[in-house]
Amino acid sequence: MPNSPDFKAWASERQERVEGVLDRLLPPEQLSPAQLHQAMRYAVLGGGKRVRPLLAFAAGEIAGAEAAAVEPVAAAVEFIHAYSLVHDDLPCMDNDSLRRGRPTCHVAFDEATALLVGDALQSLAFQVLCEQEDVEPGRRVEMVSILARAVGSRGMAGGQALDLASTGQELSLPELENMHIHKTGELIRAAVLLGARVSGMLAETSAARLDHAAKCAGLAFQVVDDVLDAESDTQTLGKTAGKDARQDKPTYVSVLGPVQAKRFAVELRDEAWRALEMFDDKALRMRQLIDFIVLRRS
């Protein structure tokens, strides 16, 4: 269960680990250009549940990788996630002023700096992935390719474009799923695939099962996000609540209603769990984490 002391201890240890790695990999804030580096650190450090890094660690456990070996991957996906939040919050996108309980990057600094923060964090993610000294080059190349495809125009950035185009539109369930799979799902999937790829120990069938679980988890994450946006409050979320309805964006809540949306998230959790059965105990953390994603309150 996600509330078990055992899972909490596991997650805390990994979260601390990833805070340390992010801190080490980000340029120090005294280094020129100092304001850009301060803003990069502001956008990445001190907040966030680090769900994507946790997924990478849990996938690493399935594939038999040590936590230390997964650290660069965990950092790379979090840099990408942070970049996407900074750009999504910009006035020309969601125009949001609150994130992780603090002013968004462009409010704390300025728009131009926030734009560059996102740009530089994306580069840093690829730098970190390709400079993993303990991973053989052939595998590093695969990892860069996985991440680049997951975040490009056919992945996360494409999902954002679909999201923009959907404002004020009615979407069918398949269209909504397609948007969410790209916007949120592709990076979550990449976090899992990359975490498992560090060790290179998964057979093809196992990798396919894990990927299926990751897809379900990614979609579940966004379904729950839609529910929380509709039902929670700004204080609890640390970001502006009720935004989807105000911006007239189609969501799982607007399409399915809140009850069905929650049921769908649980179904996705169950489907992910079934895909993980073959991994037995090695998938303990991944199962708990997916449970956490579905049951979280913020």
Add this chain to the structure above:
Amino acid sequence: MPNSPDFKAWASERQERVEGVLDRLLPPEQLSPAQLHQAMRYAVLGGGKRVRPLLAFAAGEIAGAEAAAVEPVAAAVEFIHAYSLVHDDLPCMDNDSLRRGRPTCHVAFDEATALLVGDALQSLAFQVLCEQEDVEPGRRVEMVSILARAVGSRGMAGGQALDLASTGQELSLPELENMHIHKTGELIRAAVLLGARVSGMLAETSAARLDHAAKCAGLAFQVVDDVLDAESDTQTLGKTAGKDARQDKPTYVSVLGPVQAKRFAVELRDEAWRALEMFDDKALRMRQLIDFIVLRRS
């Protein structure tokens, strides 16, 4: 000489080549999300001197690489360049409406789309570099690292941050050089290093000489840009002229005056040429290209 029919034919052949590769590597505009793909193609295709790809090809010749082998590198650096132009033109940065003789991306589409175009083009550049099937993985990893460092917070994005911070300030010559080396120089240097790295045939000393020539060429490029911004007109440039003075930005013209700035560009050309001496005839195109960079009118 850059005006020789021989150089023009060489450059035209390479420019056609790179247009074809960019066109093939960009997602088709019918592919979902269609508007994003249209905007990416708008931002990249149909315009531009393709100076960075040409530098990659010329460096490839020095290292003994076939033009076809350099194509992915040429495309990757041009995707990065196009992304940087789209983001630089945004209202929160230079707020420019004209580029390559046409409306800028955010004017032709909208700001949110332009933001995503830049983001997706950056990912595409790394995807193309790491998916070069004919280059051994160890070298691809090095290439991703070179590009990621060249464009990140200590490279191109950092140069933009310095540029923003310099508006309305007086800069010393070393400060100005530092800003320009990052803003423009790092990507030009990466174009040369990556073009030479495709074949992997350069010894360490040769690579260092070539890198020095690339640094001089990159700085010369920006010095000439400063001169053209001050002395040319919008029609000739295909982008807004006189912008630096209007925005009160320190440039080589504002610091050195136009005569000294032009002299400095020629000195940099001469220094680059000296660094290329050891390559004899193999550096013919690189010498002509650097000449072209210094003598260009737009």
